[in-house]
Amino acid sequence: MAPKKAKKRTAEGANSNVFSMFEQAQIQEFKEAFTIMDQNRDGFIDKNDLRDTFAALGRLNVKQEEIDEMLKEAPGPINFTVFLTMFGEKLKGADPEETILNAFKVFDPEGKGVLRKDYVTQMLTTQADRFSAEEMEQMFAAFPPDVTGNLDYKNLVHIITHGEEKDQE
Numbered sequence: 001m002a003p004k005k006a007k008k009r010t011a012e013g014a015n016s017n018v019f020s021m022f023e024q025a026q027i028q029e030f031k032e033a034f035t036i037m038d039q040n041r042d043g044f045i046d047k048n049d050l051r052d053t054f055a056a057l058g059r060l061n062v063k064q065e066e067i068d069e070m071l072k073e074a075p076g077p078i079n080f081t082v083f084l085t086m087f088g089e090k091l092k093g094a095d096p097e098e099t100i101l102n103a104f105k106v107f108d109p110e111g112k113g114v115l116r117k118d119y120v121t122q123m124l125t126t127q128a129d130r131f132s133a134e135e136m137e138q139m140f141a142a143f144p145p146d147v148t149g150n151l152d153y154k155n156l157v158h159i160i161t162h163g164e165e166k167d168q169e
Contacts, residue, residue, distance in 0.1 A: 114150035
């Protein structure tokens with residue numbers, strides 16, 4: 001029995017350090033994301049929560065294998081501390097451009113590199129840290145959609161992370 005306790009203490013100690021990796025505001029944002037994903041509000045993210053989250057994002061055809069692969073990345077049931085630890089590990093040394101790009105790619109399952117302006121507006125004004133109408137106007141003034149109403153998020157991410165437009169080749 002004693003070895004089990006020692007093992008548990010080590011795991012808890014490793015997980016508690018994850019809170020020191022982030023600022024309080026970041027932890028709060030992760031908590032909001034966790035709460036959004038924990039659809040059944042049981043304190044854990046499971047297969048059904050992931051499926052429901054994808055459905056809420058408009059992706060209804062997620063394969064069971066994809067969900068299983070995601071859950072395999074966790075060392076066990078995904079509570080908030082495990083969730084935060086997993087993000088900490090993923091973000092450690094992560095390229096900010098790649099991180100932001102991956103966030104947009106969730107909403108672009110076909111990988112077109114563009115998103116409809118009205119869809120971006122809906123997502124940014126109704127989810128987690130909601131943008132105000134003024135913030136949306138500022139964003140679209142700085143990064144206007146094309147004539148068909150599409151936002152080139154790849155170029156947007158490049159400008160955000162590098163401060164200049166990507167060369168159009």
